[in-house]
Amino acid sequence: MNVTLVCENNIEGIMTAIYDGWVYMNKGYSVNIHPGSDYAPTFFSKFISIETDNSKAERVIRSIKIKISEEAYIAVFRTCMNFAEDKGDAVFEFLKYGYRYGERVMKMLHIPAVMRVMELSRKTSNEAHSFIEFIRFEELKGNVLYSRIEPKCDVLSQVYAHFQNRFPNENWIIYDQRRIKAAVHQKGMTTVLVEGQNMDQLVKDIRKEDEYEDLWKVFFNTIAINERYNPKCQWTHLPKWYRKNMLEHE
Numbered sequence: 001m002n003v004t005l006v007c008e009n010n011i012e013g014i015m016t017a018i019y020d021g022w023v024y025m026n027k028g029y030s031v032n033i034h035p036g037s038d039y040a041p042t043f044f045s046k047f048i049s050i051e052t053d054n055s056k057a058e059r060v061i062r063s064i065k066i067k068i069s070e071e072a073y074i075a076v077f078r079t080c081m082n083f084a085e086d087k088g089d090a091v092f093e094f095l096k097y098g099y100r101y102g103e104r105v106m107k108m109l110h111i112p113a114v115m116r117v118m119e120l121s122r123k124t125s126n127e128a129h130s131f132i133e134f135i136r137f138e139e140l141k142g143n144v145l146y147s148r149i150e151p152k153c154d155v156l157s158q159v160y161a162h163f164q165n166r167f168p169n170e171n172w173i174i175y176d177q178r179r180i181k182a183a184v185h186q187k188g189m190t191t192v193l194v195e196g197q198n199m200d201q202l203v204k205d206i207r208k209e210d211e212y213e214d215l216w217k218v219f220f221n222t223i224a225i226n227e228r229y230n231p232k233c234q235w236t237h238l239p240k241w242y243r244k245n246m247l248e249h250e
Contacts, residue, residue: 001028001029002030002032002044002045002046003030003032003045003046003047003048004031004032004033004034004046004047005017005021005024005031005032005033005050005088006034006037006039006047006049007033007035007049007050007088008035008036008052009035009036010080011057011061011080012052012054012057013057014035014091015056015057015058015060015061016050016051016052016053016056016057016060017033017050017088018060018091018092018095019059019060020050021092031092032045032088033091033092034085035087035088061073063099067098068095068098068099068102068103069106071103071106072103072105072106074121075094075118075121076091076094076095076121078120078121078124078125078158079091079121079124081124081153081154081155081157082120082123082124082153082154083152083154084120086116087120090113090116090120094113096113097111097114123153124153124155127153127155128153128155128158128159131149131159132159132162132163135147135163135174137172140203142171143171144171144173144203145167145170145171145172146172146173146175146199146203147172147173147174147175148199148200149174149175149177150176150177150178150244151176154179156174156176156179156181156182156183157183157193159174159183160174160185160191163185164185164190167185168187169187169188170185170187171186171187173185173199173203179195180195180196180198181193181194181196181197182194182197182199
């Protein structure tokens, strides 16, 4: 019999589903893992809702690091942060080989499940690096830096880790508008994640006029060479979804 385990779309939820999925697999079930609630039940699979259990998730994470490698866990984590619908199944299949072959599995790219995890992990990592490069901050009243992003993958944890090291003595907020969660950093303290709070509404009354924003727009438009305008080439280097919250493209 086929079972589809429906879990929360985060690392803890997916790891919990993998823990329970292993139990079902050992009972002879064919297991699929679906993160998120946007699924369509079918006649050919029994859908089971999985409640996130942090203790189960931690046991799976620890086993990946010990029985396979730290590198394997990083790849699994980044895959779980991807937006692909098959990421749960990809990780589950990858771990079947990982627990069998150990750290050697990372080089077994001829195995489709391994190749798929490497592909999704790479895409997540690339998007995180791009947002680190292209992110824009505005200064709010009270000397708080504020930035808004809308990544396809859930890269906020990777992005804020960079700025936590880069700006440890600044107050800043990075808000993921797509997922309604924010990384909030207070000077000299550890960054915390805040979920379910619309930061745009909170900060709208403390925005301040900044003449340097207008100067930057003028500079950006002035240096442009009309004869060399090539939007297709520009989109290759800076895709459209990065531009929405970039000052010079507003």
